[in-house]
Amino acid sequence: MNRRNFILGCGAAVSATMVYQSNWLKELKKQYSNVLMLIVDDLNDWIGPLHGHPNTKTPNIDRLASQSTVFTNAHAPAPLCGPSRASIMTGLSPSTTGIYGHIDDDEIKSANDKAAQSVFMSDYFRQHGYHTGAVGKVFHKAIATDSFDEFGGRSKGFGPYPDQRMKWHDSRTNTDWGPFPERDEQMPDYDSAMWLKQQLNKSYDKPFFMVGGFLRPHVPWHVPKKWFDLHPVDTLTLPPYLENDLDDVPDIAKAVSELPQMPTTEWAIENGEWRNMVQGYLASVSFVDSCIGKVLDALDESPYRDDTVVVLWGDHGYQLGEKSKFAKMALWERATRTPLIIKPPRSSKSQVSDQPVSLLDLYPTLVSMCGLPKNPLNQGQDISPLLHKPDLKWHTPAVTTYGPNNHAVKSQRYRYIVYADGSEELYDHQNDPDEWHNVALEPSFASVKLALRQHLPQVNAPWSPHSHYTGNDYFKDLSDNAVK
Numbered sequence: 056m057n058r059r060n061f062i063l064g065c066g067a068a069v070s071a072t073m074v075y076q077s078n079w080l081k082e083l084k085k086q087y088s089n090v091l092m093l094i095v096d097d098l099n100d101w102i103g104p105l106h107g108h109p110n111t112k113t114p115n116i117d118r119l120a121s122q123s124t125v126f127t128n129a130h131a132p133a134p135l136c137g138p139s140r141a142s143i144m145t146g147l148s149p150s151t152t153g154i155y156g157h158i159d160d161d162e163i164k165s166a167n168d169k170a171a172q173s174v175f176m177s178d179y180f181r182q183h184g185y186h187t188g189a190v191g192k193v194f195h196k197a198i199a200t201d202s203f204d205e206f207g208g209r210s211k212g213f214g215p216y217p218d219q220r221m222k223w224h225d226s227r228t229n230t231d232w233g234p235f236p237e238r239d240e241q242m243p244d245y246d247s248a249m250w251l252k253q254q255l256n257k258s259y260d261k262p263f264f265m266v267g268g269f270l271r272p273h274v275p276w277h278v279p280k281k282w283f284d285l286h287p288v289d290t291l292t293l294p295p296y297l298e299n300d301l302d303d304v305p306d307i308a309k310a311v312s313e314l315p316q317m318p319t320t321e322w323a324i325e326n327g328e329w330r331n332m333v334q335g336y337l338a339s340v341s342f343v344d345s346c347i348g349k350v351l352d353a354l355d356e357s358p359y360r361d362d363t364v365v366v367l368w369g370d371h372g373y374q375l376g377e378k379s380k381f382a383k384m385a386l387w388e389r390a391t392r393t394p395l396i397i398k399p400p401r402s403s404k405s406q407v408s409d410q411p412v413s414l415l416d417l418y419p420t421l422v423s424m425c426g427l428p429k430n431p432l433n434q435g436q437d438i439s440p441l442l443h444k445p446d447l448k449w450h451t452p453a454v455t456t457y458g459p460n461n462h463a464v465k466s467q468r469y470r471y472i473v474y475a476d477g478s479e480e481l482y483d484h485q486n487d488p489d490e491w492h493n494v495a496l497e498p499s500f501a502s503v504k505l506a507l508r509q510h511l512p513q514v515n516a517p518w519s520p521h522s523h524y525t526g527n528d529y530f531k532d533l534s535d536n537a538v539k
Contacts (some may be wrong), residue, residue, distance in 0.1 A: 056404075058176070060145075073362055078121045086183070086247070086426070087183075087184065087262040087425055087426060087427075088262065088263045088363060088364050088399075088400050088424065088425050088426075089262050089263045089264070089265070089359050089362055089363040089364065089531075090180065090185075090262075090263070090265065090364045090366070090421055090425065091251075091265050091267075091350070091354060091363050091364070091365045091366070092265070092266045092267070092268065092362065092365075092366050092367075092421075093266075093267050093269070093347055093350065093365070093366070093368075094140075094191075094192070094193065094268045094269065094345055094367075094368060094369075094370065095269050095271075095272075095347075095367065095368070095369045095370075095394070096136065096192060096264065096268070096269060096270050096271070096272070096273040096369070096370060097136075097272050097273040097274070097369065097370070097371070097373045097375040097383065098272060098340065098343075098369030098370075098373070098393060098394055099369065099372040099374075099375075099389065099392065099393065100372070100392055100393070100394065101336065101337065101340055101346075101375075102116050102117075102340065102394055103116060103117040103120070104116065104117060104120035104125045104394070104407075105125070105127060105394060108292065108294075108333075108337065109292050110286055110291050110292055110333075110337060111337055111340060111341075112285055112286070112337075112341050112344070113340060113341065113344040114344065114348070115345065115348030115351055116344050116347060116355065116367065116394075116396070117529070118348070118351065119347075119351060119365060119367060119396055119398060119407045120405060122367070122398050122402050122404065122405065123396045123397055123398035123402065123405065123406075124393040124396070124397050124398075124406050124407070124408055124441065124442050124445055125394075125395075125405075125406070125407050125408070126394075126396070126397070126408050126409075126410075126412050126438075126441075127407055127408070127409045128392070128408075128409050128410060128411045128412065128453070128465065128467065129368070129392065129393060129395035129412050129413070129414065129453070130391040130392055130393065130411070130412070130413055130414070130453040130454075130455050130463075130465050131369075131370060131371035131372070131391050131393055131413075131414050131455055132148055132149055132413060132414060132415045132454075132455060132456065133149050133155070133393050133455060133456055133457055134371045134372065134373065134383045134384055134385055134386065134390040134455060134457055135156065135204065135371065135383060135384055135457070135524065136157075136195055136370045136371065136383075137154070137156060137157030137158050137195040137522070138154045138155055138156060138158070138196060138432065138456075138522070138525070139370045139414065140156070140193070140194050140195055140370055141154045141158055141163050141166075141170075141194065141195070141369050142154070142414075142415055143176070143370075143415065143417055143418065144163075144175050144177070144193070144194060144202075144418075144420035145163065145170060145173035145174075145176075146173065146176065146213045146415070146419065146430060146432060146433040146434060146435060147169060147170065147432070147433075147434055148415060148434050148454070148456060148512060149456040150456050150459070150512040150514060151169050151170075151434065151463075151512075151514060151516055152166045152167055152169055152170040152173075152515060152516060152519065153166050153167045153170075153459075153516035153517055153519035153522065154166050154170065154519055154521075154522045155456070155457070155458050155459060155515055155518055155520065155522055155524070155530075155533070156359055156518075156522040156523050156524025156530060156534055157195055157523055157524055158195060158519070158521055158522045158523070159196065159521070160194040160195060160196050160197060160198060160199040160200070160202075161199055161200050162521040162522075163194070163199060163469050163521075164199075165521050165524055166493070166519040166521050166522060167516055167517075167519055168317075169413065169516070170258075170428065170519075171422030172432060173432060174430060174432070175199060175202050176417075176418050176421070177189070177198075177202050177203050177264060177266070178202060178487075179418075179422065179427070179430055180264040180425075180427070181203075181204065181264070183262045183427045183428075183447065184261055184262065185261060185262050185263060185315055186200075186204055186259055186261050186262070186263045186264070187203040187204045187205075187263070187264045187265075187266075188204060188205045188206070188207070188254055188263065188264075188265050188266070189202075189203045189205075189206050189207065189265070189266040189267070189268070190206065190207030190208065190209070190247045190250045190251060190266075190267055190268065191207070191209050191243070191244070191247040191267055191268035191269060191270065191389075191477075192209055192268035192269075192270055193266050193268040196209075197209040203266070204482065207247065207250035207251075207254075207527065209243070209247075209268070210243035210246070211395070212229075213229050213270055213273050213274065213275060214243070214277075215236050215241055215242070215243075215277070215374070216235075216237070216275065216277070217233075217235045217236075217277070220503070221233035221235075222328060222331070223318060223477065225316045225317075227316035228274065228316045228317060229273070229274045229275050230274040230316075230317060230318065230381065231274065231275035231276070231277065231279070231436050232274075232275065232276040232328075232331060232332055232334075232335030232336075233276075233277065233283075233331075233335065234277070234278070234279060234280035234282075234283045234338075235277040235278075235279075236279060237279060237280075237340070238279060239279055239346075241279075242271075242278065242279075242342070242346075243270055244269045244270055244271055244342070244343055244346045245346060245538075246321050247267050247268070247269060247346065248267070248269075248346040248347070248350050249349070250267075250355050251265065251267045251350045251353065252350060252352075252353040254353055255350070255353040255357045255359065256357065262425075263359075267350060269343050269346060270343075270345070271339040271340070271342055271343040272336050272339035272340050272343060272373070272381040276332070276336055276338065276339045277335075277339075278338050278339050278342040279342070280429050282338035282339070282341050282342045283335070283338045284469060284501070285337075285338065285339070285341050286337045286338055287332050288330045288334045289330075291330050291333050291337070292333060292375065293329055293333060294375050294376045294377050295377065295489045296320055296331070296377060296379075297437050297489070297491045298378050300378050300379065300491055301378060301379070303492065303493040304493055305474065305476075305478030305479070305480070306478075307461075307474045307475070307476050307478050307529075308385075308386075308472070308474065308478065308480060310527070310529040311384075311385065311386070311457060311458065311461060311474070311527075311529055311530075312378075312380065312384060312385035312387075312527075313372050313527040313528070313529070314380065314382050314384060314526060314527060315527065316526070317333050317380070317381050317382050318381050319379045319380070319381075319441075320376040320377075320379040320380070320381070321379060321535045323376060323381070326368070329376055332375065332376075332381065333375055333376075336373075336375055347367070347516070348428075351365075361400060361401045362400045362401075363399065363400060364397070364399060364400060364421065364424055364425065365396075365397075365398040366395075366396065366397045366398070366417065366421065367394060367395075367396040368393065368394060368395045368414055369393035369394050370393065370414075371383045371385070371388070371390060371391060371393055372390045372391050372392045372393050373390070374389040374390055375389075376385075377389045377489070378490075384457070384526060385469075385489055386455060386457050386462070386463040386472045386480075386536065387463075388465075388482075388484075388490055390464070390469055391453075391455040391463060392465075393414070395412065395414065397420070397442060399424065399442060399461060401446055406445045407444035407445060407478075408441045408447075409467060410438075410441055410445070410446075410449035410467065411449065411451070411452045411453040411465050411466055411467060412436070412438050412449075412453055413435060413436075413453040413454060413455075415434060415435035416435035416436045416438045417435065418430070418433050418435055419433040419435050419436065419437045420435070420437050420439050422436050422437075423437045423439045424439050424442075425496075436451050439460065442494060444514075449467075451510070452464045452465055452466040452507065453465045454510060454511070454512065456512065458475065458518075458529070458530065458533060459475060459515050459516075459517065459518055459533070460473075460474070460515045461473075461474050461475055461476035462511050462512060464507045464508075464510050464511065466507065468483065468484055468485050469481060469482065469483060469503055469507060470482045470484065471495075471503070471504055471507040471508070472492065473508070473511060479495035479496075480493045480495050481493065481494050481495035481500055481503065481504060482494070483500075517537070517538060518534065518537040519537060520537040520538065520539040522534070522537070
């Protein structure tokens with residue numbers, strides 16, 4: 056008997072007698088794995104398992120990775136938290152829902168007809184007998200109303216904030232850096248970790264789907280001083296930077312990624328702040344790693360230790376000076392690549408897969424790992440075969456979308472970007488890992504582009520009027536002129 060028939064059969068027994076109900080719940084708890092999902096805002100590859108920065112210190116994420124499959128070539132559906140999280144939680148790509156910018160959590164299902172048909176990941180697990188709980192930032196703001204059985208809340212914004220800004224004074228962004236406040240206990244992420252710890256100390260009569268959404272290292276890079284002290288500024292390595300890096304990219308690439316409210320690398324160099332900014336980001340990563348450690352400790356000390364899938368992911372990458380940017384919001388590698396770590400129940404094996412995967416793949420993968428019936432609306436791939444054989448030949452590149460008809464296709468070796476006006480970028484990561492040389496116009500790469508073009512979305516839904524993003528003129532125009 057498969058698990059779907061098992062749950063349906065047991066569901067019939069529930070209606071018969073209370074005794075059968077008790078037995079059904081006990082059997083359900085045995086059959087289905089729990090899920091603990093940890094989401095980290097704006098986390099790029101500066102963690103130990105991905106070797107993204109030599110000065111990073113993430114002992115708790117490292118510990119999780121030592122029992123997991125680490126996907127070194129994982130990419131976000133969009134390089135912006137609103138559309139990325141909406142895509143992951145609905146199982147639908149931005150080009151399907153028209154959610155290209157931010158969106159209120161309760162507006163996701165209103166974006167277009169396809170979005171209206173979607174079932175949030177948490178709801179899908181709940182429909183199949185799971186207890187669901189969440190805390191912190193799961194969707195763009197917090198959670199969609201009634202999308203979880205219980206919600207531990209989220210502090211508004213990304214504070215706490217000092218009385219005055221320390222380094223960057225543009226009010227259009229939270230960007231700033233420096234030690235603040237005094238204690239970890241004053242940080243919202245600490246509260247989220249404590250809430251998850253409490254949940255893991257409870258008894259459940261059914262499997263659980265539990266999600267923690269942590270805020271750091273999202274700006275401002277304010278965490279207590281001890282985390283800054285962990286990364287002495289004069290010892291830090293700066294990211295790779297080429298002064299004329301954008302000379303060979305099309306104009307639309309510059310328009311899409313323009314962020315007038317954010318510092319540039321030139322500003323950071325001229326003002327002697329680049330190392331301080333790197334320090335602030337690393338400090339924030341180490342702080343959130345400590346919060347994750349508290350949750351992992353609680354899981355290890357709980358009765359759920361051996362029957363829980365643990366998954367950790369970031370919602371997109373982040374540039375710390377590469378291509379003169381301190382931001383996400385671009386279709387280059389640094390803005391789309393993000394951690395994805397999956398630990399199956401009872402796993403103690405560390406392995407690495409460098410196959411290209413998308414965070415859109417999370418929904419069908421977790422459904423598969425837990426033995427639930429497939430959701431036919433899911434557009435991602437079930438990557439659970441890579442948990443069994445991480446070097447399995449994989450033929451599906453990862454696609455990231457940033458605005459209608461702007462897509463990046465990432466294979467093992469290449470990144471191919473196609474913009475709405477037909478402009479292109481192509482980078483050969485075997486020879487150019489920093490994406491300094493756009494080879495899209497070189498005839499020798501014509502066959503590479505042709506092969507990657509086959510993976511571009513065939514449908515590009517209009518920008519939904521429920522979605523909005525005004526970070527630059529390009530997106531403000533699209534957002535303001537969405538057909539209502």
